[in-house]
Amino acid sequence: MMKRLMDVFLGLMLGLILLLPGVFMALAVRLTSKGPALYWSDRVGRDQRLFKMPKFRSMQVGTPELATHLLESPAAHLTRLGPWLRKTSVDELPQLWSIIKGDMSFVGPRPALFNQHDLIDLRQERGIDRLIPGLTGWAQVNGRDELPLLQKVELELYYLKHQSLAFDAKILWITLIKVLRRDSVSH
Numbered sequence: 001m002m003k004r005l006m007d008v009f010l011g012l013m014l015g016l017i018l019l020l021p022g023v024f025m026a027l028a029v030r031l032t033s034k035g036p037a038l039y040w041s042d043r044v045g046r047d048q049r050l051f052k053m054p055k056f057r058s059m060q061v062g063t064p065e066l067a068t069h070l071l072e073s074p075a076a077h078l079t080r081l082g083p084w085l086r087k088t089s090v091d092e093l094p095q096l097w098s099i100i101k102g103d104m105s106f107v108g109p110r111p112a113l114f115n116q117h118d119l120i121d122l123r124q125e126r127g128i129d130r131l132i133p134g135l136t137g138w139a140q141v142n143g144r145d146e147l148p149l150l151q152k153v154e155l156e157l158y159y160l161k162h163q164s165l166a167f168d169a170k171i172l173w174i175t176l177i178k179v180l181r182r183d184s185v186s187h
Helices: 002-032 082-088 095-101 117-126 149-162 165-181
Strands: 038-044 050-056 105-107 134-136
Touching (some): 002 095, 117 149, 134 165
């Protein structure tokens, strides 16, 4: 209950602070590539429930709905702003909406794409699917997409067993430092 209150409070505060920059970013995406400013992907949430997760669009319209690391040539699909959006993690900011709405939390396992069956199955076997997915998480700050799937799931299981507001604060702090340093950020 306290985690949800923190998510809503922090989400609303950041949403207000980032509203105007978000409008400018949406305009920049629209002016530099064809298609909408936001991309809504089908993601798997708590207890296998599907939800729509928004991001600033960093890929060309028509890119296959796959995890970026599974694309044959990811860079070929990026928009002009795409590399910068991803490097700075600005593409993730619209997910504040999902946090406020309750589909996501600030901290938890990253929501899987609807077609990442190997990840979804492993999470379900280990009970990780009971967690609300997060903007960032223990696996994110320990390697992100560079991690082998089993190692990612083991880190998520560690989070499941050790979750607390203090652990969440630690993960948020590490995330902030990594984003500012641009460590382990996918391009």
